[in-house]
Amino acid sequence: MKQYLKKLEEQIRLKDSKAALCDYGGACYTYADVATLIEKYHIFFQAAGIRKGDKIALCARNSARWAIAFLAVNTYEAVIVPILPNFTAEGTAQLIRHSDSVLLIADSDIWKQIRNLELPQVRGILDAREDRLLWSSDQRLQLAWQDREQLFRDCYPEGFDCLQVNYPDNPEAVAIINYTSGTSGDPKGVMLSYGAMSDIVEYCQKHIADAPETLVSMLPLAHIYGLAMEFIYPCCTGFTIWFLGKAPSPSLLAQSMSKVKPSIMITVPLIMEKVYQSMIRPLLNTRSAKALSTLPGLRTPFYHSVGKRILASLGGNLNTIIIGGAPFNWKVESVFKKIGLPYTVGYGMTEACPLLSYESPQHFAPGSCGKPIHRIRIDSSEPERIPGEIQTLGPNLFSGYYKNPDADAGCRTADGWFRTGDLGVMDESGNLFIRGRIKALILSSSGQNIYPEEVEQVLGRHPQVEESLVLDRGGKVTALVYPRAGSVQGDNDQAIARLSEDIRKSSNAHLPTFSQIFCVEFVDVPFERTAKGSIKRHLYQ
Secondary structure (H helix, E strand, O other): OOOHHHHHHHHHHHHHEEEEEOOOOOEEEHHHHHHHHHHHHHHHHHHOOOOOOOOEEEEOOOOOOHHHHHHHHHHHHOEEEEOOOOOHHHHHHHHHHHHOOEEEEEHHHHHHHHEEEOOOOOOEEEEEEOEEEEEEOOOOHOOOOOOOHHHHHHHOOOOOOOHHOOOOOOOOEEEEEEEOOOOOOEEEEEEEEHHHHHHHHHHHHHHHHOOOOOOEEOOOOHHHHHHHHHHHHOOOOOOOOEEOOOOOHHHHHHHHHHOOOOOEEEOHHHHHHHHHHHHHHHHOHHHHHHOOOOHHHHHHHHHHHHHHHHHHOOOOOOEEEEEEOOOHHHHHHHHHHHHHHEEEEEEEHHOOEEEEEOOOOOOOOOOOOOOOOEEEEEEEEOOOOOEEEEEEOOOOOOOEEEEOOHHHHHHEEEOOOOOEEEEEEOOOOOEEEEEEHHHHHHOOOOOOEEEEHHHHHHHOOOEEOOOOOOEEEEEEEEEEEEOOOOOOOOOOHHHHHHHHHHHHHHHHOOOOOOOOOOOOEEOOOOOOOOOOOOOOHHHHH
């Protein structure tokens, strides 16, 4: 298996003049530009005394320069530590400290927020968007920065040539520390090797696309899903990547997709649920649509015509929509299936770089999250029927948690399989179905297991439910509901009580007796979510 940095090297040599990393509506860098900027970083790192294996934190919003900084650290064989830019100042500083980072590359406004906090090991701060040294207490680093252009000219007096690129091939070394949680207390920094990431790049090239494409990148690059699937894999395959820089509104998504015209879209349920609400639902709710959808001879052609309109509005070239990162609302998924969108739902986690299961849209089983990319087993006496913990083995798995022996000690079984903490079943065809998180599992008074995600899927079918969260409150199944806009007529208690009871009764009609909802409580604002779109369940316990 060719390591991913060698694949990147190959793309730079073969496609030096091709656009590689571009900001939507902004700067665009060819593969040759990327290689040149990477080399300038390398020369600076060396002159500043940055060593291979040193940790370098990267905390900035998505951009082409973010991606170049990442590759510069990655190809130098320092360890890159991507940090989400929306943490609190103290949370960001905590991860920089915990990771032992000696250098920070950050947006200038993020630096201003943390500049007065203790960062004892950091020798310098570089601007993530401009060629600026924001701060340094280290004279050697300051001089290296001042002299970097002259040092580059001295190294390449006849000019830098992409054929001179020669990136390392060290599969066992740690390439990335990616934090999954713990901006305070007990951080979980997942150590990912070059070899583990190479395995995922290889898989994606074999099963998604292995020829240059264009791609709209909309996911947080500091989260492993966006990092691997929207950046590292496509960049090592010769794609042109357009970074939106933020989670898109449906209008921005349609605009960018229409301009870029990609054949592949990689996204999260939250974005596709917005597409459903703003683009698909209005087409299905017209008077003529409701009439056509009831006529046996016209129903299927009508639904397919809606699907074609949606694909046209998303650039017209899409043949693969990959959805992952969080549970996908079954009501929305069933509509996607009905109108013929070429979607598939995958499953993964940071510790797997991130992919654990995937299937092409042509063979995807609705409701599942594909088939295992490596070895997966269900810890259950009847894995096809009774949910059990999903456990896995494969070359894509992480090396361990950085400076967290307690987390390391409990993450694997006695025979070495990684414990995902997720519950699932697997059918006889090998399709994996997620049933929820072990920590979220509710045990009923009768001893039955209640899977909150399954109850939430039922709640989501109610026309007045925008989103929901099911919890155990004093031994009772309680549903927190954020209602659809305009669903509660007036502020009077009677109207609220009637809607609450209607949601409860109509949902219970589709639930087994042991998982019946005891009460429905409304929340005034949408639920807080993680970068990948999952609801932060722990905040509502």
